[in-house]
Amino acid sequence: MTKHVPDLEHCQELDRLCKEKGIVVPETEYQWQIGGKLSGETTATLVPTNRPPTYGSADSAWRFIPAPLVSEQGEWLPWSIDTGCVNFDNCPSWHRVTYYRGEHYLEQTASTEANARQKMLNYLLAEGIITTL
Numbered sequence: 001m002t003k004h005v006p007d008l009e010h011c012q013e014l015d016r017l018c019k020e021k022g023i024v025v026p027e028t029e030y031q032w033q034i035g036g037k038l039s040g041e042t043t044a045t046l047v048p049t050n051r052p053p054t055y056g057s058a059d060s061a062w063r064f065i066p067a068p069l070v071s072e073q074g075e076w077l078p079w080s081i082d083t084g085c086v087n088f089d090n091c092p093s094w095h096r097v098t099y100y101r102g103e104h105y106l107e108q109t110a111s112t113e114a115n116a117r118q119k120m121l122n123y124l125l126a127e128g129i130i131t132t133l
Helices: 008-021 069-077 115-128
Strands: 030-037 040-050 060-067 081-088 092-102 104-110
Touching: 008 030, 008 060, 008 115, 030 081, 069 115, 092 115, 104 115
Parallel strands: none
Antiparallel strands: 030 040, 030 060, 081 092, 092 104
């Protein structure tokens, strides 16, 4: 399942950007459940959104961050997006997402399609190129 959703780092960036810019994230099928104990230990688990939280102990505090599927990201990205594989000599399985804007284009790459798409979404949100999902 994890190859179909972005990693925690990219999802945290989406969450931060949307909170800063007042953008509502549509409900996603999956989310990252992040638990922080008073001892400072933190765990992150990918869970279905409709699943009740897993509570480890009374000293745990849980947060949930949207983890959009590749198909959900496709619904959020502008129509001028193209995706594909990149064949680098040292890493033949990277994915590329390209956004066409006028005569120029923006490009993001990552080791999974979900991460490449999320990097592009995060960039477009950060730069104010898109303002809703």
